[in-house]
Amino acid sequence: MIQKKVCMVGVYATGKTSLVRQFVHAKFSDKYLSTVGVKIDRKPVQVGGQDVNLLLWDLEGRDGVQDIQTSYLRGAAGVIYVADGTRRETVTQVFELRELVQGAVGAVPEVLALNKVDLADQWIVTSADRANLAQVPWHTFDTSAKTGDGVEAAFQWLATAMVKSP
Amino acid sequence: MNDTPDSTDGEAAPVTTPDPATAEDFAALRALLLSPEQHEIAELRRRLDALGVTAEELAASLPEAIALRAGQDDRLARALGPTLETAFSESVRRNPQQIADAIYPALGPAIRKAITEAIAGLVTTINRSLESSLSIRGLKWRIEAWRSGVPYGQIVMKHALVYRVEQVYLIEAESGLLLSHVTAPDLAAPDADVISGMLTAIRDFVGDSFEPRADGGLRTFSVGDVTVLVEAGPRALLAAVVRGQHPPALLEKLQVTLELIHLRFAGPFARFDGDSAPFDAARPVLAECLETVVDTTRTRARTLVPRVAWLFVFVAVVVGLYAAISAQRRWHGALRALAGEPGIVVLSADRGLRRWRIAGLQDPVARQPMAVLAGLGIDTASVRGDWSPYLAADPPIVARRAARILDPPTTARLSLAGDTLVVTGSAPTDWIDRARADAPRVAGVAAFREVDLTPHLLAALRPMAESIGAQRLFFSPGSATVSASALRTLRDVATEWRSLSVGVGPRWSVTLDVIGRTDTTGSLEVNRMLSDERAQAAVEVLVSLGVPGWALAPRGLGTRDPVPAATVDEQARQNRSVSFAVRLGPGGVRTP
Numbered sequence: 001m002i003q004k005k006v007c008m009v010g011v012y013a014t015g016k017t018s019l020v021r022q023f024v025h026a027k028f029s030d031k032y033l034s035t036v037g038v039k040i041d042r043k044p045v046q047v048g049g050q051d052v053n054l055l056l057w058d059l060e061g062r063d064g065v066q067d068i069q070t071s072y073l074r075g076a077a078g079v080i081y082v083a084d085g086t087r088r089e090t091v092t093q094v095f096e097l098r099e100l101v102q103g104a105v106g107a108v109p110e111v112l113a114l115n116k117v118d119l120a121d122q123w124i125v126t127s128a129d130r131a132n133l134a135q136v137p138w139h140t141f142d143t144s145a146k147t148g149d150g151v152e153a154a155f156q157w158l159a160t161a162m163v164k165s166p
Numbered sequence: 167m168n169d170t171p172d173s174t175d176g177e178a179a180p181v182t183t184p185d186p187a188t189a190e191d192f193a194a195l196r197a198l199l200l201s202p203e204q205h206e207i208a209e210l211r212r213r214l215d216a217l218g219v220t221a222e223e224l225a226a227s228l229p230e231a232i233a234l235r236a237g238q239d240d241r242l243a244r245a246l247g248p249t250l251e252t253a254f255s256e257s258v259r260r261n262p263q264q265i266a267d268a269i270y271p272a273l274g275p276a277i278r279k280a281i282t283e284a285i286a287g288l289v290t291t292i293n294r295s296l297e298s299s300l301s302i303r304g305l306k307w308r309i310e311a312w313r314s315g316v317p318y319g320q321i322v323m324k325h326a327l328v329y330r331v332e333q334v335y336l337i338e339a340e341s342g343l344l345l346s347h348v349t350a351p352d353l354a355a356p357d358a359d360v361i362s363g364m365l366t367a368i369r370d371f372v373g374d375s376f377e378p379r380a381d382g383g384l385r386t387f388s389v390g391d392v393t394v395l396v397e398a399g400p401r402a403l404l405a406a407v408v409r410g411q412h413p414p415a416l417l418e419k420l421q422v423t424l425e426l427i428h429l430r431f432a433g434p435f436a437r438f439d440g441d442s443a444p445f446d447a448a449r450p451v452l453a454e455c456l457e458t459v460v461d462t463t464r465t466r467a468r469t470l471v472p473r474v475a476w477l478f479v480f481v482a483v484v485v486g487l488y489a490a491i492s493a494q495r496r497w498h499g500a501l502r503a504l505a506g507e508p509g510i511v512v513l514s515a516d517r518g519l520r521r522w523r524i525a526g527l528q529d530p531v532a533r534q535p536m537a538v539l540a541g542l543g544i545d546t547a548s549v550r551g552d553w554s555p556y557l558a559a560d561p562p563i564v565a566r567r568a569a570r571i572l573d574p575p576t577t578a579r580l581s582l583a584g585d586t587l588v589v590t591g592s593a594p595t596d597w598i599d600r601a602r603a604d605a606p607r608v609a610g611v612a613a614f615r616e617v618d619l620t621p622h623l624l625a626a627l628r629p630m631a632e633s634i635g636a637q638r639l640f641f642s643p644g645s646a647t648v649s650a651s652a653l654r655t656l657r658d659v660a661t662e663w664r665s666l667s668v669g670v671g672p673r674w675s676v677t678l679d680v681i682g683r684t685d686t687t688g689s690l691e692v693n694r695m696l697s698d699e700r701a702q703a704a705v706e707v708l709v710s711l712g713v714p715g716w717a718l719a720p721r722g723l724g725t726r727d728p729v730p731a732a733t734v735d736e737q738a739r740q741n742r743s744v745s746f747a748v749r750l751g752p753g754g755v756r757t758p
Contacts (some may be wrong), residue, residue, distance in 0.1 A: 002441045003359065005341040037371055040363035052440075055343060055363050071370040075341025077440055162440075 003053040004162045006155075007073050009101055010082035012061035014090050015115040018145035019082060020058050023155050028146045035060045038072050045156060047163045054159060068097070070104040078109045078162045080154065081138070085114040086122040091129060098136065109161035110138035111154050118144040267400045271429050274421055308476075329410035332392075334452040335362050336427065336445060337403040338438060342366025345402060345445040348452040365405050369396065399424045401435040406455055423455055497522065500542040507538055508560035522549045529558040531566045557609050564610035571608050572601050578619070585612035592620035595674050595750065621750045627669040631748040634662050634678070639704055639744040643687065646699035648707055652744075656704060659746060660711035667717070672753055675717065679747040680704050682722040683729065685738035690724060697722030704744045719749075 008016040017035050021027050024043045039058040044051055059072055073079075079101055084090040094112065112133060114125055133140055139157055143150035197204070235242045258265050310316075332353055336346040344362035349355050372384040385396050393412060397404040397420040404424040408416065427448055428435070434444035504524075505512045509532025516523045528535060535553060536546045558564075565582045574580055578593040587605050589598075598621055605614035623631055637659050639652040648656070659678070666676045682701030684693035701720035709715055729745075731737035 001443065003343045004440045005343055005363070038367045040360050040367060042357065042360050053359060055341075055359060057342075057363065057367070069370070069374055071374050072367060074370075075338065075343070077341070 001051060001053055002163065003055060004077040004159065005055050005057060005075050006078045006080060006158065006162075007076040007101070007105075008056060008058045008080050008082060009068070009073075009097055010061055010084075011090050011093055011097070012063060014061060014082040014084040014087075015113075015143075015145045016061060016080075016082045017058050019080070019113060019115065019143060019151055019154075020056050022145045022148050022151045024056070026148070028148075030146075038069075043155070045159045047160050050163065052159050052163055054155065068100055070100065073101055073104040076105045076108060078111070078158045079105065080111045080113055080158060082113045082115055084116055085125045085142070086116050086119050088124050091125060091133075094133075095136070098138075109158055109165060110136075111158045112136070112138045112140045113143045113150070113154050114140060115143050115145060117142040117149060118146050263400070270400055271425050274425050278418060278421070329408055329412045329416070330458045331406050331408050331412075331416070331456050333358075333407040334455045335365065335403070335405040335407075336448055336452060337362045337366060337405060339366075339398065339400065339402050341440075343440060343442065345442050346448045346452055348449055348456055350456050350458070362405075365394070365396070366403070369398075369403075395420060397421055397424045399428050401428060401438075404452075404455075419455060423451055426451060496543055500539050500544045503542055504535060504538050507533060507535075509533070509558040509563040509566075510535055510538070511556070511558075520548065523552065524549060525552040526554075527556040528553040529560075529563050529567075530555055531563055531570055532558065559610050561610075564608070568605065568608045568611055572597075572604055574601070582611070583615075585610065586615050587611045587613070588615050588617050589619055590617050592622055594624055595621045595670055596624060599671075599673060621674065623666075623670065623748075623750065627666055630662050630666055630669070634659055634666075634746050634748050637746055638740075639700075640739065641700055641742045641744075643685065643738075643742060644696065646696060646703050648703050652704075653707065656707045657711060660708055660713050663708075663713055663717065666748065670750065674753050675751045677717050677719055677749040677751050678708075678713070679749060680708070680718055680720040680744060681747065682720065682744050683727075683741045684724055685741050686725050686728075687738070694722055694724035697724050700744050 008020060010016050012034065013032060017033070017039065018028060020039075020041050021029075024041045035058055037060055041056045041058065043054045043056060045054055046052070057072055057076070059069070062068055081094050081098060081101075083094045091114070098110070117123070130140070139154075139161070141150045141154040141157070143154055145151065232242065330350065332350045333356070334348050335344060335358065337343070338345055342363045342365070344359040347358040347362070349358075368387075369384045383396075383398055385398075387394050391409055393408045395406045395408060395412070395417060397406075397417070402424065404420050404427070406416070406420055430451075431445060431448065437444075501512060501515055501524075504510055509529030511527040512524060513526045514524070524535070526535070535551050536549070539549060540546050557567075561582045565580055565587075568582070568587050569580050572580065574589065575593050575597060578589055578591040578597070581588045581590075587608065589601060593601075598616070598619065602614055605611055637655050639648065639655055641647070641649070641652075663676060663678060670676055680701045682697035682699070682704075684696045684700075686693075688696075698720070699722070701722050705715075705718045705720045708718055725741070728737065729740045729743070731740045
């Protein structure tokens with residue numbers, strides 16, 4: 001059985017836990033529960049007919065990026081950065097966050113999830129932002145943990161990328 | 167002055183001679199003087215140049231050269247020593263992890279071996295004292311087993327002597343991914359991969375939070391009676407979930423297992439990219455760590471020496487109890503018997519620390535209490551008696567007291583009927599006189615009665631009575647006439663009767679049976695009458711001699727109860743006679 005450690009990274013309240021919940025349990029709750037430390041969940045997926053067990057490390061979202069606990073990142077085979085498409089600072093901080101993560105895990109497949117796409121009226125991501133984000137070699141998905149839009153696709157893409165680039 | 171330095175130092179010459187012409191001369195002179203030496207120098211320089219082997223040439227011959235040199239002496243080792251030490255410490259300083267990884271499989275066993283040997287002696291001593299002790303806890307468990315009827319082994323299992331390794335995880339050190347996992351047979355399989363991740367996360371969290379020195383990290387944590395032991399290696403962690411009290415040896419076992427896995431799976435570890443399949447082969451190794459263990463050192467110890475000791479203790483207790491109970495029983499039986507003994511009253515019986523104390527009343531004629539107890543198997547040495555005298559009214563005691571006071575002859579028997587002392591058998595007249603007077607004075611005796619009591623004469627009077635009994639009056643056939651010799655005999659009888667009468671005293675009377683007999687000639691009726699006449703004739707003579715009539719009892723037997731004799735004639739003669747028998751009677755019947 002192939003197993004891959006995936007870390008969910010992002011500042012607080014961007015929806016990391018909700019994305020995992022939607023992906024693993026197909027559930028969503030409006031209630032906000034702050035994650036303390038790390039929460040680990042498992043989701044088996046298929047990549048090219050092969051079973052892959054994703055171990056999703058849902059890291060505590062902090063206020064800033066400096067105090068992220070890099071020890072949780074060790075051995076990660078893939079990273080999902082989560083930004084809140086309705087809060088500008090989360091989108092700008094993701095670059096800084098990525099630098100920190102890269103230092104700990106090296107070059108691994110990465111996904112950027114621009115979350116809360118269901119809140120269209122509060123959406124602040126412009127095409128200029130997208131161009132900016134496209135500078136980074138990650139795969140960007142617009143996701144909604146609430147409706148499930150893009151969630152499956154984001155995780156599946158990462159799983160495939162991880163299996164193909166060991 | 168100039169020559170001396172030139173000849174010794176050729177190179178100083180050009181410096182001190184600036185003129186070129188002079189220099190040429192000087193060179194010629196030098197060639198002349200020093201050419202042999204210059205040749206030697208040139209040759210040496212050539213050889214030195216020739217020695218400059220290339221690195222390739224050296225690499226080719228280095229191993230042989232080292233081996234050769236090492237075979238000759240240890241100078242090479244000495245020369246290399248400092249360099250190697252420096253190189254090693256430099257390497258450790260630069261990249262300690264690499265050295266640690268390299269020597270990890272060898273380091274653990276070496277350290278453990280040293281520690282084990284150091285501690286072995288101490289452990290042996292502790293074990294021995296543990297094994298040989300009959301602990302209170304063991305005793306409590308045995309009592310619990312005995313009371314509940316549950317086997318002792320299960321009681322031990324129930325209590326804290328058991329530990330059980332329920333799960334073992336092999337976890338990749340960096341990512342926290344589960345490599346392999348085993349669970350005790352009867353336990354539900356948990357979400358091992360998530361737990362594996364969380365374990366790693368917890369270790370990371372603890373490591374980040376408390377920043378332990380060097381490679382400490384979280385090794386043990388407990389939840390209720392469950393302890394998680396974590397052994398960390400360079401590439402993997404081994405985590406064991408243990409229920410109960412685990413021995414230190416378990417940690418060592420985990421270490422050994424982890425080292426074994428590092429050795430055996432060095433390749434898969436190096437190539438690891440998330441595929442745990444190669445580590446399935448580690449399952450049997452992990453399974454060896456799963457164990458449900460009753461602390462065998464202790465139970466085994468109990469099965470041998472202490473079990474025998476327990477048996478002895480048990481037997482001793484049973485024997486002791488039996489002895490105590492039977493002693494108690496014997497004692498109470500003896501006390502009952504003593505209380506039933508005539509003439510003894512037990513007032514109190516107390517158990518002292520080692521002795522019994524009895525207090526009571528004892529009649530002087532009763533049996534000795536100690537003798538009674540001894541007869542019932544009591545060790546009288548451990549009994550102290552405290553007896554006060556009293557007079558008992560028990561009939562056997564009264565009879566015994568009467569016997570002691572009256573001291574009857576062996577021919578007489580005393581008994582008690584109610585409060586009347588009864589005497590039967592026979593006794594001398596003087597004893598009967600004394601008994602009549604003394605019996606009412608014996609405590610417990612109200613009256614004295616003689617039943618079938620035959621009085622007999624005092625020893626002093628007996629010859630006289632015998633003499634009378636031996637007297638015989640002979641008669642002619644068919645005649646009742648007293649002859650002259652018979653008359654003499656009768657005088658003797660009368661005299662002897664008088665002596666006896668005086669001898670027995672006023673309370674007694676002496677009566678003479680006067681018995682007439684005949685020979686067998688003639689009819690029975692005639693003979694009976696003839697014997698009567700003969701007895702009567704003797705009586706008449708005796709009366710005439712002064713013997714009162716009440717003292718004479720004539721009786722004719724005829725031919726009945728004849729006197730035996732050797733011949734027929736002699737028998738006829740002997741039976742034509744009158745004889746006498748002395749009888750004692752109460753004096754009261756005497757008539758004047």
